[in-house]
Amino acid sequence: MNSDVLPHSHTDVLVIGSGIAGLSIALKLAKHFSVTLVAKSSMNEGSSAYAQGGIAAVLDPFDSVQSHIEDTMNAGAGLCDAQTVEMVAKNGAAAIYELIEMGVPFSKQETSDAYHLTQEGGHSHRRVIHAADHTGKTVTETLLEVVKNTPNITVLPDHMTVDLILNKDRRRCIGAYILDQTSGDVKTHLAQFTVLATGGASKTYLYTSNPDTSTGDGIAMAWRAGCSVTNMEFNQFHPTCLYHPQDRSFLISEAVRGEGGILKLPNGEPFMQHYDERKDLAPRDIVARAIDQEMKKHGIDCVYLDISHQSEDFIRHHFPTIQKRCLNVGIDITRQPIPVVPAAHYTCGGITTDLKGRTDLKNLYAIGETAYTGLHGANRLASNSLVEGLVFAETAYQDIKAKIKPTFDPDRNVKDWDDTRVTPAKEKVLVSHDWDEVRRLMWDYVGIVRTDKRLKRALKRIKILKQEIYEYYYDHKLNADLLELRNLAQVAELMIKSALKRKESRGLNFNLDYPFMKKRSKPTTLMPKPHDKNKKKS
The missing domain is CATH 3.50.50.60 (FAD/NAD(P)-binding domain)
Structure with a gap:
């Protein structure tokens, strides 16, 4: 134009x-x-x-900034930036x-005007202020x-x-x-x-x-x-997302475990005590891998998060959204455990x-x-x-x-976008297919547990997909699906390359080829090279 x-x-x-x-x-x-x-x-x-x-912050007089720092550093598995x-x-x-x-209406305690603070996995104090x-x-x-x-x-x-x-x-x-x-x-x-x-x-x-x-x-x-x-x-996988064919992307808050929820096998047996002394309040990376391992070991599709031992009033007061969403698919969390699986949650x-x-x-x-920023290190604290x-x-x-300057004198030599040489897409199947393939290969090869063989296979395929996507991008008029696919492929490649560079298992990166954590480690930084930058479409 x-x-x-x-x-x-x-x-x-x-x-x-x-x-x-x-x-x-x-x-x-x-x-x-x-x-x-x-x-x-x-x-x-x-x-x-x-x-x-x-939102985690030191608001309780019995809590301390130093304690929040220590909890964050511990969850980050040695890779947080101290400053x-x-x-x-x-x-x-x-x-x-x-x-x-x-005017944010954070939840108050039932018996006073003080704000209610909850405790989540990895925290040593109640410091999470919330609105239900x-x-x-x-x-x-x-x-x-x-x-x-x-x-x-x-x-x-x-x-x-x-x-x-x-x-x-x-x-x-x-x-x-x-x-x-x-x-x-x-x-x-x-x-x-x-x-x-x-x-x-x-x-x-x-x-x-x-x-x-x-x-x-x-x-x-x-x-x-x-x-x-x-x-x-x-890439942090939240341990507990609702497992149900009608609602597969609904998160079950970590606060459920913070308020006494227990992870169990289908037979009702708790299992987190086998993985960490903090049990159900262990950091997310530990809990997600534990669930993944139990699912693979027993050949089950999900595990269960049980908060039903708390009173109905307690559950309705603290978890109204979760209770309503679960009821919509026929699960009464005041009487039944919630079927859950890990799902990608945080970058x-x-x-x-x-x-x-x-x-x-x-x-x-x-x-x-x-x-x-360096806050989260190898694993974000809840x-x-x-x-x-x-x-x-x-x-x-x-x-x-x-x-900032008081007056803005913009660069008048900037060219506007030129789409005179592109055409509207005649078929959307190419975009939808590649979108699905990128996400599926990331789930299968770059998930909770990794190997170098899987990572190398993923990198080989993502490079081919990236090239196909860019060719399509340069030839067709833009829309949100195409732009998102282009970005997904680029970010997937960065994730894979970073995972291949880390020759250890630390925090959220667990590699069966390198199951131990190194004594010393540092963040993985990638710098773009000239050939990594796309030419402008203008």
């Missing part, structure tokens, strides 16, 4: 992603600057809204109080209400970012090409600063607890633009950033699940994800505020 038809759009800050991290930084920045907030689906359709358990962990633990409470001031069992949804809806009443924010739902725009020397980000899914046009959006808050990449796997939007878009875009990525081999690696959310490119920031997004929204905001 030429610039006469689709003129450049200018804004001070372009925020891509409308989860808790994106909404939070947009609200902070909008106090002083113009902000464009982009969401590829509806504004509240992201992983944040699906977070049930809560990052300390910063998040120290600033988590302030982030929570900000949400309370904005729909924390992410409640926080997101509250923030969206504030966004609606904030004049400096332009909201663009149903807009999917295609690629970042760089200046001539390719060292600075100056905006992005964005597909308007309603019109089908790709528009040029220029900005002084760009923030990626696009979430993780769990949809790379066949079974996931996350929504369809979790396709690693920000990670793939940043990689194509020249940013490094770190720890992409560490612990991502775009390499510093303590201020800065990436390898000038004026490009990444916050939330799309970023690698409920540390939302607090990470909130804390880094603040540090990135402070850094941008200090650097």
